[in-house]
Amino acid sequence: MSNLVLSAPLKGWIAPLDETPDAVFAERMLGDGLAIDPLGSTLHAPCDATVVTVHRARHAVTLRAANGAEILMHVGLETVALNGEGFTVFVKEGQAVKAGDKLLGFDLDLLAQRARSLITPVVVTNLDAFEIVRRDQDREIEVGDFLMELSPANLKKGGGAASAGPVSTGEVAREVVVPLVHGIHARPAARIAETARKFVAEVALVAVNRRASAKSPVGVMSLAVRHGDTIQVVASGLDADAAILAVAELIESGMGEGGPVSAQASAPAVAVVEAVPTVPVDLPRDGVLKGVLAAPGLAIGKAVRLASADIVVREAGEGVAHEEAALTAALDLVRARIEKAAAQEGAHGGDKARKAILGAHLAFLEDPELSAGARRLIGEGKSAGYAWRKSVGGYVEALRGLGDRRLAERVDDLVDLERQVLRALSGEDEDGPTLPPGSILLADELLPSQLMGVDPGLVAGFATARGGPTSHVAILAAAMGIPAMVALGGAVLKVKDGATLILDADSGVLRVAPDAPALEAAQTALAQRQERKAAAKAAAHDACVTKDGTRIEVFANTGSLNDARAAVANGAEGSGLLRTEFLFLDRETPPDEDEQARQYQAIASALDGKPLIIRTLDVGGDKAAPYLPIPAEENPALGLRGVRVSLWRPHLLKTQLRAILRVKPLGQCKIMVPMVASLDELRAVRAVLDEARREMGVVEKIDLGVMIETPAAAMTADLLAAEADFLSVGTNDLTQYVLAMDRGNPELAARIDALHPAVLRMIDLTCKGAAKHHRWVGVCGGLASDVAAVPILLGLGVTELSTTASIAPEVKARVRGLSLESCRSLAAQALDQTSPEAVRALVKSFGA
Ligand code: PEP
Numbered sequence: 002m003s004n005l006v007l008s009a010p011l012k013g014w015i016a017p018l019d020e021t022p023d024a025v026f027a028e029r030m031l032g033d034g035l036a037i038d039p040l041g042s043t044l045h046a047p048c049d050a051t052v053v054t055v056h057r058a059r060h061a062v063t064l065r066a067a068n069g070a071e072i073l074m075h076v077g078l079e080t081v082a083l084n085g086e087g088f089t090v091f092v093k094e095g096q097a098v099k100a101g102d103k104l105l106g107f108d109l110d111l112l113a114q115r116a117r118s119l120i121t122p123v124v125v126t127n128l129d130a131f132e133i134v135r136r137d138q139d140r141e142i143e144v145g146d147f148l149m150e151l152s153p154a155n156l157k158k159g160g161g162a163a164s165a166g167p168v169s170t171g172e173v174a175r176e177v178v179v180p181l182v183h184g185i186h187a188r189p190a191a192r193i194a195e196t197a198r199k200f201v202a203e204v205a206l207v208a209v210n211r212r213a214s215a216k217s218p219v220g221v222m223s224l225a226v227r228h229g230d231t232i233q234v235v236a237s238g239l240d241a242d243a244a245i246l247a248v249a250e251l252i253e254s255g256m257g258e259g260g261p262v263s264a265q266a267s268a269p270a271v272a273v274v275e276a277v278p279t280v281p282v283d284l285p286r287d288g289v290l291k292g293v294l295a296a297p298g299l300a301i302g303k304a305v306r307l308a309s310a311d312i313v314v315r316e317a318g319e320g321v322a323h324e325e326a327a328l329t330a331a332l333d334l335v336r337a338r339i340e341k342a343a344a345q346e347g348a349h350g351g352d353k354a355r356k357a358i359l360g361a362h363l364a365f366l367e368d369p370e371l372s373a374g375a376r377r378l379i380g381e382g383k384s385a386g387y388a389w390r391k392s393v394g395g396y397v398e399a400l401r402g403l404g405d406r407r408l409a410e411r412v413d414d415l416v417d418l419e420r421q422v423l424r425a426l427s428g429e430d431e432d433g434p435t436l437p438p439g440s441i442l443l444a445d446e447l448l449p450s451q452l453m454g455v456d457p458g459l460v461a462g463f464a465t466a467r468g469g470p471t472s473h474v475a476i477l478a479a480a481m482g483i484p485a486m487v488a489l490g491g492a493v494l495k496v497k498d499g500a501t502l503i504l505d506a507d508s509g510v511l512r513v514a515p516d517a518p519a520l521e522a523a524q525t526a527l528a529q530r531q532e533r534k535a536a537a538k539a540a541a542h543d544a545c546v547t548k549d550g551t552r553i554e555v556f557a558n559t560g561s562l563n564d565a566r567a568a569v570a571n572g573a574e575g576s577g578l579l580r581t582e583f584l585f586l587d588r589e590t591p592p593d594e595d596e597q598a599r600q601y602q603a604i605a606s607a608l609d610g611k612p613l614i615i616r617t618l619d620v621g622g623d624k625a626a627p628y629l630p631i632p633a634e635e636n637p638a639l640g641l642r643g644v645r646v647s648l649w650r651p652h653l654l655k656t657q658l659r660a661i662l663r664v665k666p667l668g669q670c671k672i673m674v675p676m677v678a679s680l681d682e683l684r685a686v687r688a689v690l691d692e693a694r695r696e697m698g699v700v701e702k703i704d705l706g707v708m709i710e711t712p713a714a715a716m717t718a719d720l721l722a723a724e725a726d727f728l729s730v731g732t733n734d735l736t737q738y739v740l741a742m743d744r745g746n747p748e749l750a751a752r753i754d755a756l757h758p759a760v761l762r763m764i765d766l767t768c769k770g771a772a773k774h775h776r777w778v779g780v781c782g783g784l785a786s787d788v789a790a791v792p793i794l795l796g797l798g799v800t801e802l803s804t805t806a807s808i809a810p811e812v813k814a815r816v817r818g819l820s821l822e823s824c825r826s827l828a829a830q831a832l833d834q835t836s837p838e839a840v841r842a843l844v845k846s847f848g849a
Pocket residue numbers: 578580619710730731732733734735781782783
């Protein structure tokens with residue numbers, strides 16, 4: 002083998018590795034080489050090579066040259082903590098690059114402020130195979146200048162990147178859950194290798210069927226082990242037990258980078274995950290089952306049980322070529338079916354929710370990792386079905402293990418896809434069930450494709466033993482206007498086919514085989530509901546004034562241009578909450594000022610001059626934006642979210658405020674700040690707003706309001722109202738914080754009721770605080786869409802309700818039937834109730 006010359010990957014000053022202020026590099030734990038103090042902001046390939054790994058945090062790249070030399074380039078020190086912020090990646094793992102090709106770009110200024118050091122080590126990690134025979138030092142270099150020369154040495158064992166392979170016989174193994182917040186990146190990989198090398202035993206790490214020598218830092222890194230992953234430390238040879246103990250304990254110690262590992266994450270990573278079906282339990286004597294609202298409404302119908310037949314797959318394949326071809330054909334077939342369904346949606350003008358779900362299924366189907374995982378297993382002799390199930394299973398486990406409920410609820414999409422491909426492989430057609438009209442579907446879990454496959458005209462509702470209220474199937478049900486409940490538990494599986502059911506999703510109750518009076522009452526309620534709805538819809542565009550002449554504004558919440566159109570169509574008098582997140586989520590970079598200005602203008606224009614309250618960005622918590630690397634938080638609901646994010650990244654806030662200030666006519670708009678906890682935050686936002694106005698020469702005043710979503714804001718509403726132009730209560734968050742109940746937890750969903758007297762007292766305080774300064778108070782949280790709550794909110798002093806568009810006509814109709822006087826006395830009584838149930842009972846007995 003001939004020598005290999007590496008050219009400078011970066012413009013900068015060359016320094017000896019010893020000067021790197023990090024023992025991992027200075028002590029050559031990762032390998033030998035040089036460090037560069039960068040003067041440029043692009044990292045280039047130092048030779049022709051293949052990209053072995055690009056770290057998830059985009060700060061480090063490893064290349065393998067044709068002669069096997071592995072070169073790690075690590076931009077800055079402790080830059081893993083930036084989670085990718087400030088970095089751009091130009092290459093993919095597995096890609097061939099030529100010397101001089103661009104690998105990474107980085108924001109030198111940002112790194113200078115945020116990283117421990119900019120010094121960029123360039124090291125050869127498999128020094129057992131190569132030695133450095135010449136290297137440059139202590140001078141300024143340009144990209145492409147000579148850097149060092151490597152000469153092949155005698156090959157020893159233990160190097161190399163990860164390879165596929167499970168634990169084999171003769172090896173001992175121990176499972177560990179990785180507590181390192183940033184997973185196993187360069188530094189911990191080096192320490193693991195250093196520890197493993199102290200033993201003669203062969204030591205390896207196995208992660209989701211990929212295996213790497215623990216003595217090779219690059220191999221370990223290329224496993225891309227994340228925080229919370231379960232991996233195995235395996236060893237064979239003389240001192241295997243001691244080696245395993247040392248490596249496992251090192252990893253479990255967290256190496257100073259520990260963090261919380263969610264309970265779910267401790268499941269074995271290699272196991273094929275199959276949903277454990279809910280155990281059926283006996284029906285309660287009264288036939289009343291409690292569950293969680295997934296889509297609102299009331300339905301009476303007959304039970305139709307949907308049981309998903311188990312799909313059995315053979316483990317052994319019938320030859321790699323045969324199984325490969327079978328998998329390709331099945332994937333093609335499912336893709337064609339989904340594309341056809343999506344095209345039909347498009348042709349019909351389509352339903353947003355259905356299109357989004359089909360799009361998600363298609364994206365999963367095209368995920369190269371998913372099919373690559375399956376093809377790897379086929380290569381090991383497994384059948385296409387087994388390989389597909391196992392590959393999807395790994396993903397399902399990973400999503401469940403992230404501890405992020407929103408992602409965990411995407412699991413049903415993956416399971417759905419698993420089933421569709423397995424069916425295609427088995428050659429069976431996905432026949433929808435034959436349904437009689439008025440069917441109420443009962444299932445352990447319902448998959449989106451199952452619901453999309455039924456005739457909505459025949460389905461009156463559905464109820465499932467498991468599932469979450471924000472799952473795709475719940476969103477779909479709401480979009481189809483089908484009342485639905487989830488999380489009813491195993492008893493729902495004991496309901497007999499054909500049993501009469503009353504599904505009262507709004508109250509979270511499913512009545513099985515109700516007696517005649519209950520059935521009659523439900524039929525009356527249903528008829529009244531339909532009548533009321535029709536009448537309200539007919540009067541949707543009429544004015545909204547109470548019987549005694551008080552003007553109440555009924556607005557609608559929006560999150561897109563379509564929502565704005567729906568608001569107007571439903572008679573809403575404006576939008577009391579534009580959730581601007583729609584523009585910021587699910588993309589790699591934030592929208593710039595022009596894009597935002599265009600979108601806000603389009604929404605304002607669609608509202609036809611009606612008021613538009615634009616909420617500044619409310620991300621964080623359960624709404625993640627990839628370009629905002631919010632550090633891992635133990636409790637995201639109490640972490641960096643809402644206005645805290647805007648003030649953490651003021652340039653984003655400034656851009657957003659500038660975009661809002663460009664809307665014409667500006668007088669149509671107001672600005673509202675989410676998650677405020679203290680007056681300082683409002684002042685800080687106002688300062689940025691004033692600066693933006695000055696820069697743009699905007700003299701027109703624009704109202705700046707505050708959302709009341711934290712107990713702190715409600716308690717100090719009088720202080721906030723002294724400087725805010727209006728207050729708007731976000732009851733979704735306010736309720737979760739007042740009751741200390743996670744708004745996304747399906748277990749708590751039935752108890753997290755904004756009509757709890759504690760929440761009402763907070764709204765009361767808000768209205769009193771606002772009144773001191775003659776400010777108006779609105780409600781834009783879910784309580785505004787709860788028709789039962791309307792008289793209480795009016796009685797407390799709320800004068801604007803921003804609802805879900807479809808409910809706006811009913812809320813307007815309710816307001817028209819109320820007198821403020823009687824609302825006030827109702828509200829006073831509500832504040833003295835001891836439970837939300839008591840408040841609801843009180844409202845029921847209230848006339849007008
Ligand atoms: C709320 O919290 O009530 C609210 C309107 O904001 P979001 O639901 O978007 O958090």
